[in-house]
Each structure stands twice: as structure tokens, then as C-alpha cells.
Amino acid sequence: MRMKKLIGIDLGGTTTKFAFLKENGEVEEKWSIPTDSQQEGKNIVPNIIESINQNLSKKGLSSSDFLGIGMGSPGSVDIEKGTVIGAYNLNWKTLQPVKEQIEKGTNIPFYIDNDANVAALGEQWKGAGEGSSNVVFITLGTGVGGGVVAEGNLVHGVGTAGEIGHINVNPNGYQCTCGNIGCLETVASATGVVRLAQDFAKEFDRNSVLKGLINEGQEVTAKTVFDQAKQGDPLAEQVVNKFYFYLGLACSNIANVLSPDAIVIGGGVSAAGEMLVHGVKEYFEKYAFPQVRTSTKIKLAQLGNDAGVIGAGSLVKMNM
Amino acid sequence: MRMKKLIGIDLGGTTTKFAFLKENGEVEEKWSIPTDSQQEGKNIVPNIIESINQNLSKKGLSSSDFLGIGMGSPGSVDIEKGTVIGAYNLNWKTLQPVKEQIEKGTNIPFYIDNDANVAALGEQWKGAGEGSSNVVFITLGTGVGGGVVAEGNLVHGVGTAGEIGHINVNPNGYQCTCGNIGCLETVASATGVVRLAQDFAKEFDRNSVLKGLINEGQEVTAKTVFDQAKQGDPLAEQVVNKFYFYLGLACSNIANVLSPDAIVIGGGVSAAGEMLVHGVKEYFEKYAFPQVRTSTKIKLAQLGNDAGVIGAGSLVKMNM
Structure with missing residues (x-):
């Protein structure tokens, strides 16, 4: 056959x-x-x-x-x-x-x-979560989305499971397009990273290439911010550190509830690569329950498009 | 047969x-x-x-x-x-x-x-979550514990799913027995409610029966705090309001990820009853994603012992 x-x-x-x-x-x-x-x-x-x-x-x-x-x-x-x-x-x-x-x-x-x-x-079947029955996927793009596989099943709940972009990471934070205040999406999407950069630039009083670009009104993207952070720009480092904090906090809260084998991070912003995983892990490990800290892995998506x-x-x- | x-x-x-x-x-x-x-x-x-x-x-x-x-x-x-x-x-x-x-x-x-x-x-089968394939249970006792049923399966993840007491609700909060800072358990367990009361009493400068009890060194339990809040004691109201905020925030973050039909609240502290559900709902609705807000119900456990x-x-x- x-x-x-x-x-x-x-x-x-x-x-x-x-x-x-x-x-x-x-x-x-x-x-x-x-x-x-x-x-x-x-x-x-x-x-x-x-x-x-x-x-x-x-x-x-x-x-x-x-x-x-x-x-x-x-x-x-x-x-x-x-x-x-x-x-x-x-x-x-x-x-x-x-x-x-x-x-x-x-x-x-x-x-x-x-x-x-x-x-x-896809990531659970043949990508970074291959072989695991418990995988959470987070995509960092224009917005922040996600999907949850628990005990081998895609979780829909009563219809809208996986709204990971709307996990609240700061009740005194920025206004989200969904109407709420402080959603992960406001600080961890591509536009969120830029928002953090613009906001932090206002108060930043040291030398910074990133601050210069922002002050000159040049186009600054999430990639600009991560690239500058790689170069050691102090404002960019401050911005990505805050991004890591928020994403690490959200990941720890997801993992405390679901204990997945892996949280897989994809989408355009994840192009920042291993640097991003390393930064997120630092805060994930700070806020995750001790047993969860070692059992849930933070990984980059592998399948791309x-x-x-x-x-x-x-x-x-x-x-x- | x-x-x-x-x-x-x-x-x-x-x-x-x-x-x-x-x-x-x-x-x-x-x-x-x-x-x-x-x-x-x-x-x-x-x-x-x-x-x-x-x-x-x-x-x-x-x-x-x-x-x-x-x-x-x-x-x-x-x-x-x-x-x-x-x-x-x-x-x-x-x-x-x-x-x-x-x-x-x-x-x-x-x-x-x-x-x-x-x-x-139990609650998912014959209690407040009866008939639902997606139910999250939170028990507020000496500690805060929980369990997750998603798509009809009890979620274990890689071993420790349901550590709802260790969802971080305040990265600048109290030290938890798990070693982390700001876990839900530090403010929403029976001892957490008392901790909030003692902490808030220090700064509270209006008339309050609860403050009097604390100052006199009398035994104050979570029940004392909720009973006083029911009586309109202003310090007790401030304490339970903060408790509602933390628990509502945690519930909204759970629901944004899992979209359960119900989040069922049990354990000793839930004896506060409908007042508690009402208070938690207020913050849940503030922080939940709009579609989640109406589809996930906050309920009291029904099966007790x-x-x-x-x-x-x-x-x-x-x-x-």
C-alpha cells in the first residue's frame, strides 16, 4: 500500500x-x-x-x-x-x-x-519541541501570539487559548490595542521594543548611538535595538534588558502553570538569536518555581517560515 | 452485568x-x-x-x-x-x-x-466545572496550589504543572518559601492575607477594628480580615482589595493562556464566599483579554471536603 x-x-x-x-x-x-x-x-x-x-x-x-x-x-x-x-x-x-x-x-x-x-x-512536531507532548510557542512579530500544546493536545479552551501577548506583565504599563494596560505585546513585540527604546531614550543622559538615531528621527526597528545592544550601546542594553525581564517573567508564569518541556520563541524579533534566549533565561530562572526552572527549556524556534x-x-x- | x-x-x-x-x-x-x-x-x-x-x-x-x-x-x-x-x-x-x-x-x-x-x-467532574473540558482549580489554604484540566486531560507537563501559587504577581513583592520574590502564595494564601494585613496596618492611620486587633497582638486570621471587610472596616477593605487585585491578575494571566471555561477557587480562604468571587472578578475583567473576559467564569468550588x-x-x- x-x-x-x-x-x-x-x-x-x-x-x-x-x-x-x-x-x-x-x-x-x-x-x-x-x-x-x-x-x-x-x-x-x-x-x-x-x-x-x-x-x-x-x-x-x-x-x-x-x-x-x-x-x-x-x-x-x-x-x-x-x-x-x-x-x-x-x-x-x-x-x-x-x-x-x-x-x-x-x-x-x-x-x-x-x-x-x-x-x-509545527514546532512541537518537527521543530524545537520535537518529541515533547508539552510545548508552548510564542511568536514575537508585529504583535505577540502563541499556541499551547499540553499532554499532546493543542489547547483551545473555550476558544481563545494562547493569547500569550495579552499576559499582563505590568499593571501600570502601556496601553495595549486590546484595551488593557500592560500586556506583554506592548513591550515584547517588534513595535513594543521600539516603544521601550523611545521611552527610555527620553530619560537617558549618557552617550548612545541608539539615542542619537532616535533624536535624529531616523527609523529605529527592533533589529536596530538588538544590533546596538550587541555592539554594547548602553541605552540599547537597557532596553533589551527590560524586554528580557518582561518576556522572562511571562515565560516563568506560563511554565509555573503548565510545566512544559519547552517554551519555543519564534517570530521576527527572535532573529536576535541566542543572545535573546540567554537574556530571557536569566529572568525566567529568577521567577520560575525551582523545579520548573530546570525542567522547562527556553528555545529558539527552528522551522522559520x-x-x-x-x-x-x-x-x-x-x-x- | x-x-x-x-x-x-x-x-x-x-x-x-x-x-x-x-x-x-x-x-x-x-x-x-x-x-x-x-x-x-x-x-x-x-x-x-x-x-x-x-x-x-x-x-x-x-x-x-x-x-x-x-x-x-x-x-x-x-x-x-x-x-x-x-x-x-x-x-x-x-x-x-x-x-x-x-x-x-x-x-x-x-x-x-x-x-x-x-x-x-473532582471539581471538573462533579463540581463547579462539571461538563467542562477546560477547568483550572486554585486552592487557597496555608499555601496556594492548583490543578489544570485542558481539553479533558489533567495537565502534568514534565512534572510540576499547576504551581499556581508560584505565579509571580509582584516582582518587587514578598519573599516566598520557594526562594523567589512575589509569588501569588505570599499574598493570597491564608498566611499571605494576614501578611498583607500586618503590613498595611503599619501605614494605616485611620480608625480600624482590624488595626486595633493587630496592635493588641490578638490572633488575626484570613477569616478575621474577610469578616472585618464585610463589616466595612477600612483597613480590612484595603487588604482584601489588594488580595482581589493579585488573585484577579493571576486568574487573568491563566485565562489568557488557557481560555478555560471556569477558574474554580477552593480551599479555606474561599470560605469568604461570593464576596471573594465578586472582588476577584473585578480585577480579572480588568486584566483579561476581551474575549476571555466573557468566556472564562470565576467560580467557587462546590464539593468542599x-x-x-x-x-x-x-x-x-x-x-x-
Whole structure:
């Protein structure tokens, strides 16, 4: 009997990534198409169906060669009904019956979840959390998102588990877009790091390249801040140290509750690399319960841009 | 065919509670014996075996009438091996092969977990979390403990999940017995509430019955503080408000990560009742992510002293 395959889809605002995977998660084939979010994103799903069918026939494969299609999507996902709403970077403002359309168009069973959950599954299956049944994934991008795998199951709770960006790390902190004060996202996202830099620069009275850039009105990104910290710039060091404190505190609180094998950090800001892991660990170890301190590891994500398509494949396996 | 039954055991420092339960969790029979922690607790397990066998023969039942025995224990529990170590209120300092002894002595399959996890299972099965697959239990006693049920599974993580008392709620707070600074337990346990009262009394310069009691060196307990707050004592109100803030903040952070249907609050301090739930909710709603705020309910535990034996019965069902 021929081994069946999986299809993983990572639906993003500019690109839709696809992969054919073996049942063990090995990527056999990757490709991508632009995401056409014009006209309220009405072409997105038809384009996905067309692209899958094209690649099937190109490889001489048929729907019966596949166990299923998994997809990670932005927006608010109803995993039971297979619908998406409020995915503003796709211009999907109204309810999209994604599962119904894709199953009809491909004749392959379809499963969907939100993109952060799917990336968490990817890292847990084949990335930094491989071999662990308890993994928490944190993605530090424009915002801060996450996903929780506990005892081998993706945790949804009553619908919104994994809102790690909204863990409160400072009740007297900055206003968050969610309406609350002091969420992790306000200080640990790419924009959060820049916010800390601008705020700390005001009070900083020593020599600093970073302060100079800010005062000159030059574009300062999270990468600028981490790069300057690597160079030993004292303001940048102060900023990243505060970032480590907040993220380390949040990680310790997650680990005290869930005792995961690993907390995996991904997303654009994690490009700062081992320096970031080292800094976060320092505060994690300060605030984590003694037994948790040694049993939960802080790790960098390993799959990069492939986390989405691989996790989407895992979604199929989880639902079988 | 006769329906099989369950045996639940709640092993405590002074009393060991037992129950025969129907498979649906209904308690058919309850009894208890004193826990004999003398001589390094060497009689504890033999006494349990004797008590079970006595009650079996009294009811004309045999080991084959039971699916299993579940037990909640203090100390550090190895759920795979069925052993307990470091249960200091039982004087169990060395490794106790509890499962091996009880299975040999009763000929009934035996399952064990720590007492807070077992109480969480009880509340999730037949108490305030009944019907929910996602429930977090917090017990406010001498310390603060907890248990997490996510997607229907008790979460152990790599061993120490549910250390809710060690969630950090104030990085500049009080020293905790665990060695860290600012753990929830330092302010939300029975002793934590008294610590807050004594600390706040120092700075408090208005009329207050509670301040009078503290100044006179009278015994002040968490109950005194909550009772005085109910009477409108201004210092007591300030103390419980701070307690609500810390517990509400911790609950919001748990809920942002896990999105449980309910966070169930039990233990001695929860005797303060609906007043406590109301106070905690105020801060929970302030710090929880908007969608979490309405979907996660803060509830009082419902099973009281029966949570342990009922949860222990649930442990049998979970392991079948």
C-alpha cells in the first residue's frame, strides 16, 4: 500500500505557502502563490483550490493519495465549522466557509486552525519541541501570539487559548490595542521594543548611538535595538534588558502553570538569536518555581517560515 | 452485568477520607480514619488497606466489583511508578511504594496523583466545572496550589504543572518559601492575607477594628480580615482589595493562556464566599483579554471536603 501524504497550507496576508508532506512530517515539495486580497479576498480560496489541483496533476497524484489538507489562517477561526472571519490582512471581513469550499474543490478532508496555533504544532512536531507532548510557542512579530500544546493536545479552551501577548506583565504599563494596560505585546513585540527604546531614550543622559538615531528621527526597528545592544550601546542594553525581564517573567508564569518541556520563541524579533534566549533565561530562572526552572527549556524556534506548512500537516494528523 | 464501582481516597495529614462511588461519580458511601503519621508514617498504607478490605466485606463486595482505586496524596508523587516522597505532614521523608503495596493488599488497580490535581479533577467532574473540558482549580489554604484540566486531560507537563501559587504577581513583592520574590502564595494564601494585613496596618492611620486587633497582638486570621471587610472596616477593605487585585491578575494571566471555561477557587480562604468571587472578578475583567473576559467564569468550588475522594474516583476513570 502506498503511504498517504498530507497537504499543509500557511495562509498569509501577502503569500500563501503550500507543502506536500509525508505522513511523518517530512516536506516533499514546497511552493507558494501570492495572496490576492483584492475584492474582499474573494479569489483567495479559489486560487488555493486551483493551485492544489494543478500541483496534484503535475505530480500525477489524486485526492485519494492524501489523508487531508491542514491550514493555518489569520483572523478568527471556527475550527468545527471550518470558517474564518475578521482576517483584516486578507480583507475577509465577513464569514468565509473555507472548509466547505476547499473540500468541494479538492475532494480532500480539510482542517483549519489559527496561524499561531498551527505554528505551535509545527514546532512541537518537527521543530524545537520535537518529541515533547508539552510545548508552548510564542511568536514575537508585529504583535505577540502563541499556541499551547499540553499532554499532546493543542489547547483551545473555550476558544481563545494562547493569547500569550495579552499576559499582563505590568499593571501600570502601556496601553495595549486590546484595551488593557500592560500586556506583554506592548513591550515584547517588534513595535513594543521600539516603544521601550523611545521611552527610555527620553530619560537617558549618557552617550548612545541608539539615542542619537532616535533624536535624529531616523527609523529605529527592533533589529536596530538588538544590533546596538550587541555592539554594547548602553541605552540599547537597557532596553533589551527590560524586554528580557518582561518576556522572562511571562515565560516563568506560563511554565509555573503548565510545566512544559519547552517554551519555543519564534517570530521576527527572535532573529536576535541566542543572545535573546540567554537574556530571557536569566529572568525566567529568577521567577520560575525551582523545579520548573530546570525542567522547562527556553528555545529558539527552528522551522522559520516552514512552521506554518508543517504545523498544518500536523493538524491533519491530530484530527484523524 | 453489575455496574462496577470506584474507590476514592483523600490522604491528608490528620484524616484519610474514603468513598465508594458509582462509575458516574455519585458517592455511595463515605468514611474516614485518622492518619497515623507516627513512626515515619509506616502504618498509613497498611491502615488504608485494612480499612478498604473491612468496608468491602461489610458491604459484601469483592475486588472484582471495582474498576480501581484512586488516591490524592500530599508530597511529591510519581504517577507512573505510584510512589510518594517528601510528604512532610505524613512524615514520609523516604520513597513510599504506595501503588505496589495497595494493589498487593487489595487486588484492585491503583492510581495516584497529587492532592491539588485530584481536587481539580473532582471539581471538573462533579463540581463547579462539571461538563467542562477546560477547568483550572486554585486552592487557597496555608499555601496556594492548583490543578489544570485542558481539553479533558489533567495537565502534568514534565512534572510540576499547576504551581499556581508560584505565579509571580509582584516582582518587587514578598519573599516566598520557594526562594523567589512575589509569588501569588505570599499574598493570597491564608498566611499571605494576614501578611498583607500586618503590613498595611503599619501605614494605616485611620480608625480600624482590624488595626486595633493587630496592635493588641490578638490572633488575626484570613477569616478575621474577610469578616472585618464585610463589616466595612477600612483597613480590612484595603487588604482584601489588594488580595482581589493579585488573585484577579493571576486568574487573568491563566485565562489568557488557557481560555478555560471556569477558574474554580477552593480551599479555606474561599470560605469568604461570593464576596471573594465578586472582588476577584473585578480585577480579572480588568486584566483579561476581551474575549476571555466573557468566556472564562470565576467560580467557587462546590464539593468542599468531598473534592478529594470524588476526584480520586475520576483519576481511575481517566486512566482506564
